[in-house]
Amino acid sequence: MSxxxxxxxxxxxxxxxxxxxxxxxxxxxxxxRNAWRGLTSMRTALVLLFLLALASLPGALLPQRSLNxxxxxxxxxxxxxxxPLLDKVGAFExxxxxxxxxxxxxLMISLIGxxxxxxxxxxxxxxxxxxxxxxxxxxxxxxxxxxxDGTPDExxxxxxxxxxxxxxxxxxxxxxxSVSAERGFLRETGNLVFHMxxxxxxxxxxxxxxxxYEGQVIVLANGSQFCNTSILGYDSFNPGLRVDGTQLAxxxxxxxxxxAEYLPNGQPKQYxxxxxxxxxxxxRAGDTATWRPDTLxxxxxxxxxxxxxxxxxxxxxxxxxxxxxxxxxxxxxxxxQPVDTSTYLSQGATKFERPGIADDATRQxxxxxxxxxxxxxxxxxQVVTSTYPDLLAPExxxxxxxxxxxxxxxxxxxxxxxxxxxxxxxxxxxxxRQNMVPGQEITLDDGTRVRFDDVDQWVALQVSHDPGQVTVxxxxxxxxxxxxxxxxxxxxxxxxxxVAAEPGTDGRTRSVVELGGLARTDRAGYGEEFDRxxxxxxEPATASTAATTRNGGD
Amino acid sequence: xxxxxxLSQYSDLLFKGALTxxxxxxxxxxxxxxxxxxxxxxxxxxxxxxxxxxxxxSATGGTGTADLGTVSEENADVPPPPVKAPKPFRSRADRFxxxxxxxxxxxxxxxxGSIALRGLAAGRWPLGNMYEFTSAVCFAAxxxxxxxxxxxxxxxxxxxxxxxxxxxxVLILMFLAGTVLYAQAAPVVPALQSYWLAVxxxxxxxASGLFFVPGVASILYLMKRSGKPxxxxxxxxxxxxxxxxxxxxxxxxxxxxxxxxxxxxxWAEAAWGRFWGWDPxxxxxxxxxxxxxxxxxxxxxxxxxxxxxxWINILGLAAIIFNLFFINMVVAGLHSYAGLG
Ligand code: HEM
Numbered sequence: 105m106s107x108x109x110x111x112x113x114x115x116x117x118x119x120x121x122x123x124x125x126x127x128x129x130x131x132x133x134x135x136x137r138n139a140w141r142g143l144t145s146m147r148t149a150l151v152l153l154f155l156l157a158l159a160s161l162p163g164a165l166l167p168q169r170s171l172n173x174x175x176x177x178x179x180x181x182x183x184x185x186x187x188p189l190l191d192k193v194g195a196f197e198x199x200x201x202x203x204x205x206x207x208x209x210x211l212m213i214s215l216i217g218x219x220x221x222x223x224x225x226x227x228x229x230x231x232x233x234x235x236x237x238x239x240x241x242x243x244x245x246x247x248x249x250x251x252x253d254g255t256p257d258e259x260x261x262x263x264x265x266x267x268x269x270x271x272x273x274x275x276x277x278x279x280x281x282s283v284s285a286e287r288g289f290l291r292e293t294g295n296l297v298f299h300m301x302x303x304x305x306x307x308x309x310x311x312x313x314x315x316x317y318e319g320q321v322i323v324l325a326n327g328s329q330f331c332n333t334s335i336l337g338y339d340s341f342n343p344g345l346r347v348d349g350t351q352l353a354x355x356x357x358x359x360x361x362x363x364a365e366y367l368p369n370g371q372p373k374q375y376x377x378x379x380x381x382x383x384x385x386x387x388r389a390g391d392t393a394t395w396r397p398d399t400l401x402x403x404x405x406x407x408x409x410x411x412x413x414x415x416x417x418x419x420x421x422x423x424x425x426x427x428x429x430x431x432x433x434x435x436x437x438x439x440x441q442p443v444d445t446s447t448y449l450s451q452g453a454t455k456f457e458r459p460g461i462a463d464d465a466t467r468q469x470x471x472x473x474x475x476x477x478x479x480x481x482x483x484x485x486q487v488v489t490s491t492y493p494d495l496l497a498p499e500x501x502x503x504x505x506x507x508x509x510x511x512x513x514x515x516x517x518x519x520x521x522x523x524x525x526x527x528x529x530x531x532x533x534x535x536x537r538q539n540m541v542p543g544q545e546i547t548l549d550d551g552t553r554v555r556f557d558d559v560d561q562w563v564a565l566q567v568s569h570d571p572g573q574v575t576v577x578x579x580x581x582x583x584x585x586x587x588x589x590x591x592x593x594x595x596x597x598x599x600x601x602x603v604a605a606e607p608g609t610d611g612r613t614r615s616v617v618e619l620g621g622l623a624r625t626d627r628a629g630y631g632e633e634f635d636r637x638x639x640x641x642x643e644p645a646t647a648s649t650a651a652t653t654r655n656g657g658d
Numbered sequence: 659x660x661x662x663x664x665l666s667q668y669s670d671l672l673f674k675g676a677l678t679x680x681x682x683x684x685x686x687x688x689x690x691x692x693x694x695x696x697x698x699x700x701x702x703x704x705x706x707x708x709x710x711x712x713x714x715x716s717a718t719g720g721t722g723t724a725d726l727g728t729v730s731e732e733n734a735d736v737p738p739p740p741v742k743a744p745k746p747f748r749s750r751a752d753r754f755x756x757x758x759x760x761x762x763x764x765x766x767x768x769x770x771g772s773i774a775l776r777g778l779a780a781g782r783w784p785l786g787n788m789y790e791f792t793s794a795v796c797f798a799a800x801x802x803x804x805x806x807x808x809x810x811x812x813x814x815x816x817x818x819x820x821x822x823x824x825x826x827x828v829l830i831l832m833f834l835a836g837t838v839l840y841a842q843a844a845p846v847v848p849a850l851q852s853y854w855l856a857v858x859x860x861x862x863x864x865a866s867g868l869f870f871v872p873g874v875a876s877i878l879y880l881m882k883r884s885g886k887p888x889x890x891x892x893x894x895x896x897x898x899x900x901x902x903x904x905x906x907x908x909x910x911x912x913x914x915x916x917x918x919x920x921x922x923x924x925w926a927e928a929a930w931g932r933f934w935g936w937d938p939x940x941x942x943x944x945x946x947x948x949x950x951x952x953x954x955x956x957x958x959x960x961x962x963x964x965x966x967x968x969w970i971n972i973l974g975l976a977a978i979i980f981n982l983f984f985i986n987m988v989v990a991g992l993h994s995y996a997g998l999g
Pocket of ligand 1: 144147149211212214215216218219295298299302587590591948950952955957958
C-alpha cells in the first residue's frame with residue numbers, strides 16, 4: 105500500500121453534500137455512497153452495538169433449545185399462547201436466528217468500512233512529520249512561556265535530550281527555532297489492532313461452526329473401548345454445517361476405571377478416569393496393541409491432535425448373569441441412568457436374548473429383561489432408596505421380565521426401559537420382583553437363574569473438535585493487547601519555540617522559550633506530563649521574568 | 659481438605675467488623691457532605707488568599723465546559739500554598755471527611771482479613787459461592803474508590819464526600835451477602851477446581867467491583883447536569899470531575915473485564931468442552947461487555963459524549979449487577995452451582 109498523494113479517504117462522517125439533483129446512475133451511486141457512509145459512521149456503530157446487546161438479552165432470559173430442550177418444552181406448556189409466537193421469531197434459539205446474524209454481520213461490515221480508511225490514514229500519518237508549530241502557541245490548551253539561560257541552540261539541544269522517544273522535527277522559522285513533537289502513536293495502533301481482531305475472532309468462530317463437531321458417548325469403565333471412526337459410534341452427535349462425518353480422526357480410547365471422591369455430605373470432590381488412548385496416527389500406522397496411558401478428570405481433558413476428550417458425567421452399570429435351564433449363560437451389563445444426581449439413584453433395563461435357540465418364536469418368548477432401581481448406597485429398607493452417591497452399600501430393586509422384548513421389531517427402543525407396549529399386550533410378563541445385593545441370585549419358575557454379579561461404573565465422554573479454536577484464542581489475546589494499548593496511551597503533541605532574548609544584566613545569553621501542548625484525544629492526564637515537561641525545560645526560569653503558564657484542559 | 663471452623667468463625671467476625679466500620683465511615687462522609695459548602699471556592703478562599711485561590715477555583719470550581727474537558731483536576735496547575743500558612747485550615751466537614759477515609763481504610767483491611775481467612779478456612783481460593791463473590795465485589799469497589807481518591811485527592815477534595823454514595827450500594831450488597839446469601843465455608847464442586855477459577859473469578863469480581871465507582875459517578879453526573887434537586891446537587895463536585903472519574907475508572911475496569919471473560923472462555927473450554935456456549939451467565943457477560951464498548955464509543959461520538967455516555971455507563975453497571983445476582987439465583991445454567999448454601 106503506497107501512501108497516495110491523492111485525496112484522503114473520506115472521513116466516516118462527511119458533511120452532507122450540497123443539495124443537487126443527480127440523475128440516473130449518478131443518483132444510484134450517490135445513494136450507495138450515502139448508505140455506505142451512514143453504515144460506517146460512529147453513530148451507526150453505536151446503534152448496532154446497542155441492538156446487539158438488546159438482541160442477546162432474551163438468550164439469557166428465555167430457555168434456549170441448544171442448552172435445555174426440556175425447559176423450552178416446559179415454557180410451551182406454561183405459556184401455550186405466547187410460546188409459539190416467540191418461537192416464530194426464533195426466541196428459543198436467538199443465537200442461530202438470521203436477524204441476530206444480520207446485526208453482527210452489519211456491525212462487522214460497518215467495522216471494516218470504518219477500519220479501512222482509518223488504517224490508510226494511519227499509515228500515512230505514520231510517515232508524516234509532526235505538524236508544524238502553530239503560530240500562536242498561547243492558544244493551545246497547555247501553554248507556558250519563560251526566559252531561560254542559554255542560546256536558542258543550547259535550548260534546542262536540551263529539548264532534544266528531554267524529548268527522547270517522541271517523534272520530533274525541528275524547523276527554522278526566521279529568527280526562531282521550533283521543535284514539534286508527537287507521541288502516543290501506539291494508541292491508534294492499539295485501536296486498529298483491537299478492531300481488526302474483532303473481525304479475526306468472528307472468522308475463527310465461523311470456522312468452528314462450519315468444520316467443528318461435538319459428540320457424546322457413554323463408555324463402561326471396565327476396559328471398554330471407543331473409536332472415533334464414525335458418527336454411528338456416538339450416542340449423540342452435533343456436526344458443524346460442513347461436517348458429514350467422513351473425516352473424523354480415527355483415534356481410539358479405552359476406559360480402564362473410574363473413581364469419584366465425595367465429601368461426607370455427598371457433594372462430589374473429584375472425578376477421575378484412568379484410560380488409555382491411541383492417536384489417529386497410531387491407528388493409521390497399525391499400532392493398535394499399545395495404549396498410551398492418561399488420566400481424565402474434570403478440567404483436564406485429553407487433548408489429541410485437533411480433538412479433545414472430556415469427562416462429563418458418570419454413573420453405574422449393574423452386571424447380571426442369566427443362566428437358562430439348558431445351561432446357556434449370558435452376562436449383561438449396560439449403563440443405568442442416574443435419576444437423582446445427588447444420590448445417584450439410577451434406573452435402567454438390562455436385556456438378554458436367549459441364546460442357542462434356533463426357533464424365533466421360542467427364543468422370543470424366553471428373553472429376559474431386568475429393570476428397576478439401583479442405589480449405590482442403599483438405605484437398606486424394603487423400598488430401595490439411595491442415601492449417598494458412592495458405591496458403599498449397593499442394592500438393586502429389580503423386576504425380572506420374561507417374554508418378547510421386541511428387539512427384533514426393527515424399532516429403536518430406549519436402553520433404559522423395556523417396551524411398554526409389549527408389557528401392555530402381555531407379551532412381556534413380570535416373573536419376579538426382588539431386592540438384590542451383589543452376589544445374590546433369583547431362580548425363576550422355569551429354573552432360569554438371574555444373578556446380580558457386581559457393579560461397574562460408566563463415564564459419559566464428549567469428543568470436541570473445533571479447528572477455529574486457536575485462531576479465536578490468538579485474536580482474543582490481540583483484542584486484549586489492542587485494548588490495553590488504546591485505553592492506556594494518550595496521543596499528544598508538544599511544541600517548543602525558542603527565540604534569542606536580550607542578554608540579562610549579568611551579560612549571560614538568554615532565550616525566550618514558549619511551550620504548547622495538545623492532547624489529541626479527550627483523555628485526562630496530559631496536564632501532569634505537560635507540567636513535568638515545563639518544569640524540566642523552563643525551570644529555573646530567569647528570575648526577573650517569571651514563567652507565565654496557562655494550563656487548560658486537553 | 660477439611661474446613662477449619664475456627665478460622666471460618668474469625669472470618670465471619672471480621673466481615674461483621676468491616677461492615678460496622680463501613681457504616682461508621684458512611685456516617686462520617688454523610689456528615690461531611692451535609693456540612694460541606696456548596697462550593698469549594700469558599701473553602702479555598704478561606705484557606706488561602708490570592709493567588710492560590712484563583713488557581714484553586716479553576717481546579718475545582720470551574721464551570722465545567724465539559725466539551726473541551728477544560729479545567730480538570732489533573733490539569734489545574736495549583737501553585738503551592740503560601741509558604742507561611744501557619745496551620746492548614748480545616749473545616750469541620752474536612753475533619754469528618756478525613757476520619758471517613760481513615761475508617762474506610764480500616765474497614766477495607768478488616769474486609770481483606772475476612773476474605774483471606776475464609777480462603778484459609780475452606781482450603782481453597784475464597785471465591786466459591788455467592789456470599790464470597792459479593793463480599794469480594796464490595797471489597798474491590800472500596801479499594802477502587804480509595805485508589806481513585808488517592809490519585810486525585812490533592813486537587814479535588816470535593817470528590818471525597820462522594821464516599822457516602824459509593825458506600826450506600828456497597829453496604830446494601832454486604833448486608834445481603836451476610837444474610838440472604840450467606841453460605842458456610844465449604845469446598846467446591848469438581849468443575850470449580852482449577853487455577854482458571856482463581857484467574858477468571860478474581861478478575862470478574864475485581865472488574866465488577868471497579869465498575870461500581872463509574873456507575874455511581876455517572877448517576878451523580880446526570881443529577882448534577884440536570885441540576886435537580888438543587889440543594890443536593892449543589893454540593894456535588896463539578897459535572898466534569900464526575901464525568902472524568904467515571905471514564906478513568908471504566909478504562910481500567912473494561913480491559914480487566916475483557917480479560918476475565920477471555921479467561922472464563924479458556925476455563926470453559928477445559929471444563930465444559932467448549933469455550934463459548936451462550937449459557938445465561940455468558941450471555942449477560944457478553945451483553946455487559948458490549949454495553950461498555952458502546953460507552954467507550956459514545957465518548958467518541960458527537961452528541962453522545964456526555965449525557966448519553968453516562969446513561970450507557972449506568973446501564974453497564976445494571977447488566978453487571980443483573981449478571982451477578984439475578985442470573986445466579988433465578989436462571990438455571992451451568993454457572994448456577996456457584997449457588998446459595
Ligand atoms: C464490533 C463492534 C465494535 C466493538 C465491540 C467496538 C469496541 C470499541 C472499544 C471497546 C473502543 C474503545 C477502545 C479503543 O479505543 O480501542 C472502541 C473505540 C473506537 N471504535 Fe469501536 N468497536 C466496534 C465497532 C466499531 C465500528 C463499526 C467503528 C466505526 C464506525 C468503530 C470506531 C471506533 C473508533 C473511531 C474508536 C476510537 C474512539 C476513541 O478514540 O476513543 N468501532 N471501539
